[in-house]
Amino acid sequence: MAMRVLLTGFDPFEGAAVNPSWEAVRALDGWRFGAGARAVEVHARRMPCAFGAALTALDAALAQLQPHCVIAVGQAGGRSAFTPERVAINLDDGRICDNAGCQPIDQPVVPGAPAAYFATLPIKAIVQAVRAAGLPAEVSNTAGTFVCNHLFYGLMHRLAQPDAQRQGVRGGFIHIPYLPEQAAHLPGPPPAMALADAVAALRIAVQVSVAQTQDLKLAGGALH
Ligand code: PCA
Numbered sequence: 520m521a522m523r524v525l526l527t528g529f530d531p532f533e534g535a536a537v538n539p540s541w542e543a544v545r546a547l548d549g550w551r552f553g554a555g556a557r558a559v560e561v562h563a564r565r566m567p568c569a570f571g572a573a574l575t576a577l578d579a580a581l582a583q584l585q586p587h588c589v590i591a592v593g594q595a596g597g598r599s600a601f602t603p604e605r606v607a608i609n610l611d612d613g614r615i616c617d618n619a620g621c622q623p624i625d626q627p628v629v630p631g632a633p634a635a636y637f638a639t640l641p642i643k644a645i646v647q648a649v650r651a652a653g654l655p656a657e658v659s660n661t662a663g664t665f666v667c668n669h670l671f672y673g674l675m676h677r678l679a680q681p682d683a684q685r686q687g688v689r690g691g692f693i694h695i696p697y698l699p700e701q702a703a704h705l706p707g708p709p710p711a712m713a714l715a716d717a718v719a720a721l722r723i724a725v726q727v728s729v730a731q732t733q734d735l736k737l738a739g740g741a742l743h
Contacts, residue, residue, distance in 0.1 A: 636675035638691030
């Protein structure tokens with residue numbers, strides 16, 4: 520029985536034609552590596568960029584695949600690196616409307632649930648391994664307050680429930696930069712990461728996540 524890894528990416532949003540997160544995770548759909556007890560199979564699923572609907576799609580993917588590890592991925596336009604997120608907060612505060620036209624302001628993702636959850640992926644080990652491959656990576660200490668944080672929080676809340684805990688299911692979220700073809704048409708222009716590089720970094724994140732349950736004690740903080 521192979522270990523199953525669920526990767527999620529998002530629909531394009533804010534008028535964009537593509538979302539690098541879906542382009543990157545779908546490139547790894549069906550990827551298998553390792554053998555015997557160490558066999559791993561990767562499944563990619565596309566999430567709507569909408570509050571609520573994203574968690575409905577996540578629930579369907581979790582129920583169908585029963586994954587051992589979940590890595591959700593989203594676009595963070597303007598970032599210059601592959602950024603595993605440290606913390607999900609119990610807050611929806613949309614700067615813009617989601618794809619369903621909703622813009623919740625200061626609402627909890629899950630009423631009455633904890634203020635925050637930490638990712639349970641080895642985020643510093645991922646950053647170190649991605650850098651060792653020659654690609655820019657750093658820990659991020661905020662996933663924002665839009666649909667990415669919403670999905671990340673919803674995921675970690677589900678994984679904090681006793682059945683997921685008993686099974687040792689781990690999860691987290693990684694934000695990735697714009698694709699060069701997006702940045703080319705934006706004022707600035709903002710930093711970008713080629714799709715092949717995002718896919719290579721994600722491949723490393725999957726391999727490190729299944730191989731390592733303990734994170735490394737490396738500095739990954741920020742002053743502000
Ligand atoms: N990025 C947005 C939502 C979907 C995505 O790819 C975010 O960072 O919240």
